[in-house]
């Protein structure tokens with residue numbers, strides 16, 4: 001098993017200098033759950049390098065409350081140094097820890113070439129692609145009342161439409177390797193009556209761009225109470241021959257390799273026998289090894 005989606009810092013907490021000890025503790029906890037390789041994938045928007053490139057992307061948002069909310073969120077997050085983060089991950093890898101160097105890359109409409117240009121200067125092993133916001137609406141920020149007030153004001157089908165369009169553009173950009181939490185838009189539990197049309201679009205987008213898809217336990221910790229992706233979407237990914245990673249999306253040590261055993265059960269149920277690992281953004285298939293059953 002892999003845990004290819006890990007953060008060093010919880011939202012709402014300032015970044016600290018990453019240390020080898022922290023990475024070693026993540027590896028140890030992962031190994032105890034039967035996870036043999038991890039990827040550090042901090043959010044791009046935690047770094048001053050992203051701030052320099054992207055600050056103000058919310059300026060053309062006509063909804064003043066949404067724009068102000070995004071500006072606050074951005075200012076809370078964009079303080080860490082990408083060079084120090086990458087250096088720490090490389091040092092951990094060089095020390096023999098089973099870790100690869102990654103990043104969780106958000107989708108910025110019309111800006112992915114610039115983002116890819118920034119990232120090309122770093123020796124990443126794997127880049128996750130995520131849609132966390134539509135325009136400037138952080139539809140998955142359950143702690144932000146401004147963001148959550150948008151849900152009842154919008155039609156669920158229209159939200160899923162906008163999400164699928166963003167995923168299509170992100171996939172086509174070629175800037176990332178893995179589609180993270182592929183159906184994150186279901187996070188609050190609001191799902192169209194007939195989601196198949198959107199599942200088809202998400203699966204087609206990933207397949208056309210050669211992206212792997214992440215199978216993530218994070219959805220079990222959210223109101224939707226279901227892993228990402230939904231069974232119907234996982235089935236479509238399999239039918240199109242996608243590669244897969246497994247992930248916890250932990251933002252703190254206790255969630256590292258969360259429910260790895262249950263993820264292994266999902267893979268087995270879908271007939272998935274290999275996972276995709278990455279070095280220098282080049283994929284290779286590794287056998288699914290048994291995860292240790294959870295408590």
Ligand SMILES: [Zn+2]
Nearest residue numbers: 104130180181
């Ligand atoms: Zn994410």
Ligand SMILES: [Zn+2]
Nearest residue numbers: 005007104249
């Ligand atoms: Zn994440």
